[in-house]
Amino acid sequence: EAQVTQNPRYLITVTGKKLTVTCSQNMNHEYMSWYRQDPGLGLRQIYYSMNVEVTDKGDVPEGYKVSRKEKRNFPLILESPSPNQTSLYFCASSPRTGTSYEQYFGPGTRLTVT
């Protein structure tokens, strides 16, 4: 089954404790992206990747890191989480840029930073 998986689905952590949210897709997609969803703000892009070893900042990259060592995986790293990073996070992938192909979304990760 074609899908995007994220782990963990729920995470409660404390300020400053490094964490990684994993994202994996099995569709051989080139393009992958991370979004955060906050009430009243919709979804905003954090980072994106055009292909292996090619990543760049989105609209709200502060406090986050990413890597793309393999085509299928695109982890999101919070090296020193803060309460303002409490949010719902989505990973998404699509075949390539510049097309109407839909972006496939993972199930979301609910992160709470206390």
Place this chain on the structure above:
Amino acid sequence: AQTVTQSQPEMSVQEAETVTLSCTYDTSESDYYLFWYKQPPSRQMILVIRQEAYKQQNATENRFSVNFQKAAKSFSLKISDSQLGDAAMYFCAYRSPYTGANSKLTFGKGITLSVRP
């Protein structure tokens, strides 16, 4: 930069009736893609319908259709014969057409649709 505006935070519809969700956007690009996504309580993002700006014909998917007005930069979603399962948050989104560029989706703030039995 492109922006997407959904000015109605909430709407309600009677089961079996028709409802229209509004969306406007701002862009300087002449070609682009527009999408409506549904987010039920499970939080999964589900594509409802897409529209290519170069197509004059409005997209339709079963009970879902759009009214795409390019000159007015308007992209509304019509849900016919509303069902209880349509209750969800709906997001309008914009995507640039350029190959090799960031293919991000720019989302509106969303609208919460409730369906009355």
